[in-house]
Amino acid sequence: MIRKHFVHFIVPVFFLVLSCAPEVPTEEPAPIGLIADSAMVVSAHPLASKVGADIMKKGGNAVDAAIATQFALAVVYPAAGNIGGGGFMVIRNADGSTDALDYREKAPLAGGRDMYLDEDKNVIEDLSTKGHLAAGVPGSVDGMVKAHEKYGSLAWSELLQPAIDLAADGFELTEKEASGLNRYQENHMDANTITPEFLVKEDGWKAGDIIYMKELAHTLELIRDQGREGFYAGETAENLVAEMERGNGIISLEDLARYKAKFRTPVISEYDNYKIISMPPPSSGGIALVQLLQSVEDFAIDGMGHNTAPTVHLMVEAERRIYADRAAHLGDMDFYPVPLSELMQKEYNVARMDSFDPEEATPSLAVSEGKPAVAESMETTHFSVIDPAGNAVSVTTTLNGGFGNKVVVAGSGFFLNNEMDDFSIKPGYPNMFGLVGGEANAIEPEKRMLSSMTPTIVEKDGKLLMVVGTPGGSTIITSVYQTILNVLEHGMGMQAAVDAKRFHHQWKPDTIFVETNAFDSTTMQSLEAMGHKLMDRGSIGRVDAILVLPDGRLEGGADPRGDDAAAGF
Numbered sequence: 001m002i003r004k005h006f007v008h009f010i011v012p013v014f015f016l017v018l019s020c021a022p023e024v025p026t027e028e029p030a031p032i033g034l035i036a037d038s039a040m041v042v043s044a045h046p047l048a049s050k051v052g053a054d055i056m057k058k059g060g061n062a063v064d065a066a067i068a069t070q071f072a073l074a075v076v077y078p079a080a081g082n083i084g085g086g087g088f089m090v091i092r093n094a095d096g097s098t099d100a101l102d103y104r105e106k107a108p109l110a111g112g113r114d115m116y117l118d119e120d121k122n123v124i125e126d127l128s129t130k131g132h133l134a135a136g137v138p139g140s141v142d143g144m145v146k147a148h149e150k151y152g153s154l155a156w157s158e159l160l161q162p163a164i165d166l167a168a169d170g171f172e173l174t175e176k177e178a179s180g181l182n183r184y185q186e187n188h189m190d191a192n193t194i195t196p197e198f199l200v201k202e203d204g205w206k207a208g209d210i211i212y213m214k215e216l217a218h219t220l221e222l223i224r225d226q227g228r229e230g231f232y233a234g235e236t237a238e239n240l241v242a243e244m245e246r247g248n249g250i251i252s253l254e255d256l257a258r259y260k261a262k263f264r265t266p267v268i269s270e271y272d273n274y275k276i277i278s279m280p281p282p283s284s285g286g287i288a289l290v291q292l293l294q295s296v297e298d299f300a301i302d303g304m305g306h307n308t309a310p311t312v313h314l315m316v317e318a319e320r321r322i323y324a325d326r327a328a329h330l331g332d333m334d335f336y337p338v339p340l341s342e343l344m345q346k347e348y349n350v351a352r353m354d355s356f357d358p359e360e361a362t363p364s365l366a367v368s369e370g371k372p373a374v375a376e377s378m379e380t381t382h383f384s385v386i387d388p389a390g391n392a393v394s395v396t397t398t399l400n401g402g403f404g405n406k407v408v409v410a411g412s413g414f415f416l417n418n419e420m421d422d423f424s425i426k427p428g429y430p431n432m433f434g435l436v437g438g439e440a441n442a443i444e445p446e447k448r449m450l451s452s453m454t455p456t457i458v459e460k461d462g463k464l465l466m467v468v469g470t471p472g473g474s475t476i477i478t479s480v481y482q483t484i485l486n487v488l489e490h491g492m493g494m495q496a497a498v499d500a501k502r503f504h505h506q507w508k509p510d511t512i513f514v515e516t517n518a519f520d521s522t523t524m525q526s527l528e529a530m531g532h533k534l535m536d537r538g539s540i541g542r543v544d545a546i547l548v549l550p551d552g553r554l555e556g557g558a559d560p561r562g563d564d565a566a567a568g569f
């Protein structure tokens with residue numbers, strides 16, 4: 001395997017052959033995304049991207065556009081867009097200053113370590129994923145309020161109005177949304193205490209149907225007129241707590257009143273001559289992304305080829321080690337001492353790769369966490385924004401599973417999250433993404449559950465280069481990692497980097513999950529010969545990203561795996 005700068009000059013002939021002779025590329029031209037002169041939003045839904053771009057046409061900045069997009073997604077993409085969930089926003093201002101906003105949900109005051117276990121300390125199936133008890137205290141509305149207070153330039157009401165209009169006047173369903181709603185209608189209506197009639201269609205939803213969300217429009221009007229109080233107090237809060245009481249949930253008025261989104265210091269690190277700006281805890285995303293990049297930085301990945309056996313093997317071996325660290329060391333830093341700077345030291349991550357064998361997979365059983373120097377269907381959604389002044393915003397927001405805990409707050413018309421499943425509900429017990437954890441991520445009242453969301457911004461030579469992120473649970477970190485390397489090491493444009501097939505390893509289970517046709521047969525055989533187990537897995541992630549081109553224009557990368565779309569000017 002070739003290392004950059006010829007550190008450790010070990011080049012087994014087998015690898016040299018494979019790495020220098022990747023499969024002859026097909027002659028199809030590389031896909032190119034929407035090109036815009038100065039401003040762009042790429043999100044999971046064309047209507048939400050348009051809302052964000054229109055806000056910037058009116059003179060709003062990237063944060064204004066992000067706020068309007070978040071609220072629009074709560075309407076047009078109810079499986080993941082939300083006001084009943086939470087998320088993270090990473091900001092890079094045009095002057096190079098950076099910020100990170102944590103509006104992650106938190107455990108209710110009445111929650112506790114064993115709340116999903118029976119008397120024998122066994123996990124009660126589905127309790128942390130479906131129904132009222134699965135919900136964390138929502139953070140999205142306070143997050144948007146705080147973002148607006150610090151960075152907003154247009155009036156708050158202007159940012160809410162497009163979402164209110166979409167909810168009140170109705171909007172057309174896409175094919176994918178119609179089938180998502182049909183699956184919800186068939187399988188999950190039973191989670192509700194009172195049937196949400198607006199979601200019911202006797203003969204099933206189809207593309208082009210108009211859906212109206214009158215109660216949600218009313219809730220958004222309360223938020224427009226009263227700000228934070230429109231959600232965390234008064235009618236909305238009372239409806240939410242009444243919903244909890246009908247369904248044995250535990251979120252109280254006090255929980256809602258006490259919820260506070262927090263500005264945090266972003267995770268910042270170098271990779272070659274690039275700067276990586278990402279989300280700190282309670283997300284594991286930023287730290288794990290930096291660890292992954294540092295683990296492979298000294299290898300000459302550009303010469304090894306995209307999705308070839310040596311490249312995949314190297315990246316997977318880093319993933320295996322870093323996800324073991326994630327399980328042991330990462331949690332909400334307000335409650336647990338995460339060794340953040342130690343985990344992000346280059347020497348530490350290089351040392352983690354000492355046991356890397358370029359010819360053989362290291363079994364996950366042989367890998368445990370390092371000792372840093374100090375002692376569903378699933379839905380989330382990401383969107384990326386750049387405004388004409390060059391401010392950049394990267395937002396990932398979620399209900400966790402598709403339609404969250406499947407419960408609509410009666411009278412208020414929005415879905416609640418099932419984010420409590422992101423805690424380690426019992427040491428070593430896998431969550432819905434197969435992730436394991438322990439003490440660092442155990443449930444405590446008011447603690448935030450560990451996330452993998454990785455909203456990220458990349459700089460080159462002090463200038464904005466890329467805004468990137470994705471949904472996908474545990475695969476978020478590795479999808480962002482691959483997309484960044486596709487551009488930085490494999491020379492792809494933004495759309496090509498987003499379209500490229502993905503793979504994922506998370507330490508446990510000891511398997512590489514692979515998108516269909518991601519690897520050619522030679523690559524698969526080589527990986528299996530090294531001892532890797534491969535498993536075909538539908539699609540991985542929905543990356544929405546923007547690349548600043550050398551001439552200053554913007555290229556959008558909207559993921560073809562969903563309805564995702566770019567809008568810009």
Ligand code: DON
Nearest residue numbers: 378379380451452471472473
């Ligand atoms: O915060 C997290 O890591 C998860 N709740 C994200 C869930 C997710 O991405 C589901 N979507 N595909």
